[in-house]
Amino acid sequence: MAFGGRGFAGRLSIVVSEMTDSVQKKSRSRADGRPGKRERLVAATARVVYRQGVERTTLADIAAEADVPVGNVYYYFRTKDQLVEAAVGDHERRLRELIAALAELPTPRERLRALVEGWVGERDLAVRYGCPFGTLVSELDKREDEPARLAADVMRLLLDWAGEQFRAMGRGDDARESAMALVGAYQGMSLLTNTLRDPEIMVVQGARLLEWIDGLAEG
Amino acid sequence: MAFGGRGFAGRLSIVVSEMTDSVQKKSRSRADGRPGKRERLVAATARVVYRQGVERTTLADIAAEADVPVGNVYYYFRTKDQLVEAAVGDHERRLRELIAALAELPTPRERLRALVEGWVGERDLAVRYGCPFGTLVSELDKREDEPARLAADVMRLLLDWAGEQFRAMGRGDDARESAMALVGAYQGMSLLTNTLRDPEIMVVQGARLLEWIDGLAEG
Amino acid sequence: MAFGGRGFAGRLSIVVSEMTDSVQKKSRSRADGRPGKRERLVAATARVVYRQGVERTTLADIAAEADVPVGNVYYYFRTKDQLVEAAVGDHERRLRELIAALAELPTPRERLRALVEGWVGERDLAVRYGCPFGTLVSELDKREDEPARLAADVMRLLLDWAGEQFRAMGRGDDARESAMALVGAYQGMSLLTNTLRDPEIMVVQGARLLEWIDGLAEG
Amino acid sequence: MAFGGRGFAGRLSIVVSEMTDSVQKKSRSRADGRPGKRERLVAATARVVYRQGVERTTLADIAAEADVPVGNVYYYFRTKDQLVEAAVGDHERRLRELIAALAELPTPRERLRALVEGWVGERDLAVRYGCPFGTLVSELDKREDEPARLAADVMRLLLDWAGEQFRAMGRGDDARESAMALVGAYQGMSLLTNTLRDPEIMVVQGARLLEWIDGLAEG
DNA sequence: TATGAATGAGACTTCATTCAT
DNA sequence: GATGAATGAAGTCTCATTCAT
Numbered sequence: 001m002a003f004g005g006r007g008f009a010g011r012l013s014i015v016v017s018e019m020t021d022s023v024q025k026k027s028r029s030r031a032d033g034r035p036g037k038r039e040r041l042v043a044a045t046a047r048v049v050y051r052q053g054v055e056r057t058t059l060a061d062i063a064a065e066a067d068v069p070v071g072n073v074y075y076y077f078r079t080k081d082q083l084v085e086a087a088v089g090d091h092e093r094r095l096r097e098l099i100a101a102l103a104e105l106p107t108p109r110e111r112l113r114a115l116v117e118g119w120v121g122e123r124d125l126a127v128r129y130g131c132p133f134g135t136l137v138s139e140l141d142k143r144e145d146e147p148a149r150l151a152a153d154v155m156r157l158l159l160d161w162a163g164e165q166f167r168a169m170g171r172g173d174d175a176r177e178s179a180m181a182l183v184g185a186y187q188g189m190s191l192l193t194n195t196l197r198d199p200e201i202m203v204v205q206g207a208r209l210l211e212w213i214d215g216l217a218e219g
Numbered sequence: 220m221a222f223g224g225r226g227f228a229g230r231l232s233i234v235v236s237e238m239t240d241s242v243q244k245k246s247r248s249r250a251d252g253r254p255g256k257r258e259r260l261v262a263a264t265a266r267v268v269y270r271q272g273v274e275r276t277t278l279a280d281i282a283a284e285a286d287v288p289v290g291n292v293y294y295y296f297r298t299k300d301q302l303v304e305a306a307v308g309d310h311e312r313r314l315r316e317l318i319a320a321l322a323e324l325p326t327p328r329e330r331l332r333a334l335v336e337g338w339v340g341e342r343d344l345a346v347r348y349g350c351p352f353g354t355l356v357s358e359l360d361k362r363e364d365e366p367a368r369l370a371a372d373v374m375r376l377l378l379d380w381a382g383e384q385f386r387a388m389g390r391g392d393d394a395r396e397s398a399m400a401l402v403g404a405y406q407g408m409s410l411l412t413n414t415l416r417d418p419e420i421m422v423v424q425g426a427r428l429l430e431w432i433d434g435l436a437e438g
Numbered sequence: 439m440a441f442g443g444r445g446f447a448g449r450l451s452i453v454v455s456e457m458t459d460s461v462q463k464k465s466r467s468r469a470d471g472r473p474g475k476r477e478r479l480v481a482a483t484a485r486v487v488y489r490q491g492v493e494r495t496t497l498a499d500i501a502a503e504a505d506v507p508v509g510n511v512y513y514y515f516r517t518k519d520q521l522v523e524a525a526v527g528d529h530e531r532r533l534r535e536l537i538a539a540l541a542e543l544p545t546p547r548e549r550l551r552a553l554v555e556g557w558v559g560e561r562d563l564a565v566r567y568g569c570p571f572g573t574l575v576s577e578l579d580k581r582e583d584e585p586a587r588l589a590a591d592v593m594r595l596l597l598d599w600a601g602e603q604f605r606a607m608g609r610g611d612d613a614r615e616s617a618m619a620l621v622g623a624y625q626g627m628s629l630l631t632n633t634l635r636d637p638e639i640m641v642v643q644g645a646r647l648l649e650w651i652d653g654l655a656e657g
Numbered sequence: 658m659a660f661g662g663r664g665f666a667g668r669l670s671i672v673v674s675e676m677t678d679s680v681q682k683k684s685r686s687r688a689d690g691r692p693g694k695r696e697r698l699v700a701a702t703a704r705v706v707y708r709q710g711v712e713r714t715t716l717a718d719i720a721a722e723a724d725v726p727v728g729n730v731y732y733y734f735r736t737k738d739q740l741v742e743a744a745v746g747d748h749e750r751r752l753r754e755l756i757a758a759l760a761e762l763p764t765p766r767e768r769l770r771a772l773v774e775g776w777v778g779e780r781d782l783a784v785r786y787g788c789p790f791g792t793l794v795s796e797l798d799k800r801e802d803e804p805a806r807l808a809a810d811v812m813r814l815l816l817d818w819a820g821e822q823f824r825a826m827g828r829g830d831d832a833r834e835s836a837m838a839l840v841g842a843y844q845g846m847s848l849l850t851n852t853l854r855d856p857e858i859m860v861v862q863g864a865r866l867l868e869w870i871d872g873l874a875e876g
Numbered sequence: 877t878a879t880g881a882a883t884g885a886g887a888c889t890t891c892a893t894t895c896a897t
Numbered sequence: 898g899a900t901g902a903a904t905g906a907a908g909t910c911t912c913a914t915t916c917a918t
Contacts, residue, residue: 053361055274058912071879071915080913130360134410138357141349141413142272155414177423180411184424187410188403191353194360195374204396205403256902277887290904293889491799493712496891509894509900518892568798572848576795579787579851580710593852615861618849622862625848626841629791632798633812642834643841694881715908728883731910 038076040066045087050132054084054139081147084140088150091133095154099161108165112182112213115162119186120206123199130194134187159183170218178216185209257295259285264306269351273303273358303359303366310352311373318380327384331401331432334381338405339425342418349413353406378402389437397435404428476514478504483525488570492522492577519585526578526588529571533592537599546603550620550651553600557624558644561637568632572625597621608656616654623647695733697723702744707789711741711796738804745797745807748790752811756818765822766870769839772819773866776843780850780859787851791844816840827875835873842866 034040044066048057059080063070077083098118102111129135137155140148162179171178189205192198254262263285267276278299282289296302317337321330348354356374359367381398390397408424411417472478482504486495497518501508515521536556540549567573575593578586600617609616627643630636701723705714716737720727734740755775759768776783786792794812797805819836828835846862849855 051361053274053358055272056361059914060912069879071881072877074914075877075879078914130357135357135361137414138349138354138410139272141410142270142275142354152414152416155411159411177427180408180420180424181404181427184407184411185400185404186407188405188407189399191357191360191406192374192378192399192403195356195371197371201399205399208396208400278889279887288904289888290890290906291902293891294902294904297889299888489799491712491796493710494799497893498891507900509902510898512893513898513900516893568795573795573799575852576787576792576848577710579848580708580713580792590852590854593849597849615865618846618858618862619842619865622845622849623838623842624845626843626845627837629795629798629844630812630816630837630841633794633809635809639837643837646834646838716910717908726883727909728885728911729881731912732881732883735910737909 037066037068037072041068041073041076041083042086042090044068045083046090046132049084049087049136050129054136059083081145084147085150088136088140088147088154091136092150092154092157095133095157108168109213109216112162112165113210116182116186116206116209116213119190120202123193123202126190126193126202127197127199128194131187131190134190135194155183166216169216171216182209256285256287256291260287260292260295260302261305261309263287264302265309265351268303268306268355269348273355278302300364300366304369307355307359307366307369307373310355311369311376314352314373314377327387328432328435331381331384332429335401335405335425335428335432338409339421342412342421345409345412345421346416346418347413350406350409353409354413374402385435388435390435401428475504475506475510479506479511479514479521480524480528482506483521484528484570487522487525487574488567492574497521519583522578522585523588526574526585526592529574530588530592530595533571533596546606547651547654550600550603551648554620554624554644554647554651557628558640561631561640564628564631564640565635565637566632569625569628572628573632593621604654607654609654620647694723694725694729698725698730698733698740699743699747701725702740703747703789706741706744706793707786711793716740738802741797741804742807745793745804745811748793749807749811749814752790752815765825766873769819769822769870770867773839773843773863773870776847777859777863780856783847783850783859784854784856785851788844788847791847792851812840823873826873828873839866 035043041062045057045062048061048065052061059073060070062083063073066073073083077086098115102114105111105114125132133151133154137151140151159176159179162182163175166175166178185205186209189201192205193201260281264276264281267280267284271280278292279289281302282292285292292302296305317334321333324330324333344351352370352373356370359370378395378398381401382394385394385397404424405428408420411424412420473481479500483495483500486499486503490499497511498508500521501511504511511521515524536553540552543549543552563570571589571592575589578589597614597617600620601613604613604616623643624647627639630643631639698719702714702719705718705722709718716730717727719740720730723730730740734743755772759771762768762771782789790808790811794808797808816833816836819839820832823832823835842862843866846858849862850858
């Protein structure tokens with residue numbers, strides 16, 4: 001899930017662009033001007049898996065996207081599954097960054113609004129490949145292994161955060177229910193946007209969500 | 220998409236059970252007491268793909284599920300993709316049957332309610348594997364081939380039907396928008412139900428949808 | 439080898455057309471207006487094998503070309519090899535017909551000339567698929583089984599006949615050698631015509647052969 | 658095409674033996690005493706295809722002949738066709754080597770003679786499997802793909818070279834025609850030699866070619 | 877650490893041949 | 898005799914993983 005987007009005063013744009021850009025040769029998290037291979041591999045996995053799905057993605061694809069020799073991948077990750085787990089972890093990292101960014105907004109209502117606006121802002125991505133995290137979860141949910149469990153945890157993180165916002169708005173009774181509705185609606189509209197290749201769906205459904213949020217009484 | 224469920228006076232239960240049962244050796248669509256192999260293969264594909272996803276499903280899996288020798292599969296389908304296309308077609312068939320069954324209800328509101336109740340009725344399936352059609356679509360959406368296009372068509376069929384119901388309720392202005400919200404909500408809650416392995420999500424979110432439908436003014 | 443062609447007063451055109459035409463539904467060697475299935479299968483084999491080569495030709499290809507159900511082929515021929523043998527036999531039959539037709543010409547020189555002219559007349563076939571018999575022989579020669587042996591026999595038949603003509607021209611000493619030169623030249627020019635897809639090669643090299651034949655002293 | 662043979666002062670024997678020998682474990686183009694795998698695979702392909710034909714040759718055959726695990730073949734060549742293309746390229750390489758060797762002879766007449774003598778010198782090979790290149794071309798000519806086109810190019814290379822020799826002998830008018838006659842004759846006699854399993858055919862027909870070459874006036 | 881190369885299990889697919897009716 | 902369907906061996910190709918250096 002590109003959990004947030006450009007809507008929130010551009011603050012989330014970097015988070016999103018990570019999902020968009022391919023090999024970044026000029027990052028500078030290391031002396032030689034590139035992120036470490038481990039990071040490159042994780043990011044590459046997230047990106048390629050987003051485009052192709054887990055099963056259709058080969059290690060060769062990932063290695064190529066990360067610009068790392070295939071044989072070298074195994075120095076950092078013992079199996080393909082560990083790479084997938086790391087990619088899930090990457091989604092968690094982005095989610096946490098998003099949450100941190102949203103925390104700067106004064107009210108829970110504004111935070112929720114910014115979240116939705118971010119989603120809508122990413123609609124062009126959703127048109128082609130759906131929700132980066134949702135489509136991954138959907139594929140992993142068929143399985144019952146570590147990657148699947150980790151992915152569920154990340155989903156819980158988002159739901160919990162959203163629940164907290166609703167609670168902070170005074171809706172203690174149905175906070176969790178509302179969180180489910182919010183995130184569920186996002187996942188659903190992402191799927192339809194992707195299936196019908198129509199970005200307007202995100203716009204219209206996003207507006208419905210904003211209206212709903214605005215209409216919620218404080219407590 | 221197990222498009223409908225047990226909720227509607229049990230009328231849809233057969234439709235749903237197709238997705239649940241495994242090899243049926245005692246069907247009777249042919250003299251020897253079994254459905255034709257072609258049908259068996261299509262149904263088997265839909266079932267196994269639902270459980271494992273398209274890419275993780277091998278022809279051997281399908282052949283075994285259909286109780287057909289692997290080599291024989293190719294007498295009926297020239298490629299794995301054609302099998303997937305046929306499985307998508309099977310989802311369409313089930314959707315059309317569901318729509319036909321719902322047509323017997325007197326008002327659009329009742330039809331929409333029955334649809335939602337059907338979904339909720341299937342929640343145990345959703346808990347383990349998500350929406351049979353939604354998860355398939357999610358996987359196929361990464362592709363740009365015939366199976367993907369066919370799947371999109373089936374999704375459109377459901378959206379169009381739902382749109383008609385809303386229109387028949389006098390909501391010409393936002394009929395399509397409402398259809399998107401309805402189907403999107405179902406897809407979203409199916410995903411969350413599946414991810415969190417919690418059937419209650421379907422119950423609670425289903426109730427929200429019913430409330431929403433009930434609250435819609437006629438025109 | 440389309441052993442002869444249109445050159446010889448059109449007499450050989452039928453022989454050749456057999457190689458060209460596809461399914462002939464209006465032949466009348468039987469009451470129902472079609473040749474027997476056995477004949478159809480043999481002719482179809484010769485034709486498809488000519489176009490595709492032995493190994494690339496499947497029984498399904500042959501059955502389709504002969505308009506015979508696949509399962510039925512085995513009533514007439516126990517194996518694919520027997521079909522190939524029969525096709526070789528078909529080439530022999532055509533060669534014998536050609537020889538019989540040529541026998542009507544008064545002198546051996548005229549007979550040899552007619553043979554060459556026939557070959558040149560067939561050049562458009564050779565451009566696309568080479569010599570019908572030569573390419574078959576070339577493929578079978580790698581093998582050491584019955585089809586290969588039969589094919590060699592047919593080649594011998596042609597060489598023997600040509601040798602007789604040269605002998606009848608009084609060239610007892612090198613009759614066989616001349617026959618080899620003649621047939622070899624034909625095979626070679628067919629291959630080059632086919633490889634370069636240039637019918638003019640047949641025309642030019644055919645003219646050389648005619649000159650050579652004309653220049654041979656009687657004894 | 659074992660384009661040349663032992664006739665030319667033994668100079669071409671190595672070229673030819675490449676076609677004859679099987680797995681060479683004691684070559685020394687690398688430190689470990691074996692040629693690179695890529696080379697081994699190409700050579701093995703040329704050899705096995707020569708013996709069995711393209712279609713009857715499996716990757717397993719090639720891998721075994723090259724002493725390489727089957728799965729490893731695909732590290733070097735992505736498809737069987739690419740292996741065939743490489744084998745065609747190998748024939749081209751041998752042809753170029755032959756041409757280079759022949760270039761050392763002072764006159765075109767001697768070069769053409771040496772070519773023919775080389776062919777005759779290889780007759781034992783031709784007896785069993787025909788012309789290594791001609792039989793390959795014959796099979797590929799039925800197709801219309803890259804291997805077929807490449808093979809045609811190699812044939813053109815030989816024809817062009819031969820044409821140049823005839824031209825250098827002053828036969829500008831019919832140089833190309835003579836080249837066709839020469840190469841065609843070789844292909845034809847190779848086929849007959851192979852079909853009848855008689856090496857004498859090469860001797861006798863080779864002698865005819867030499868006589869012809871000798872009899873050609875300079876200009 | 878890094879890397880090209882190697883490996884083998886297993887996937888999809890084809891097809892000659894056989895079977896049941 | 899005729900036919901659709903069935904069968905299984907074998908072929909091509911992919912890919913996660915391991916190895917040797």
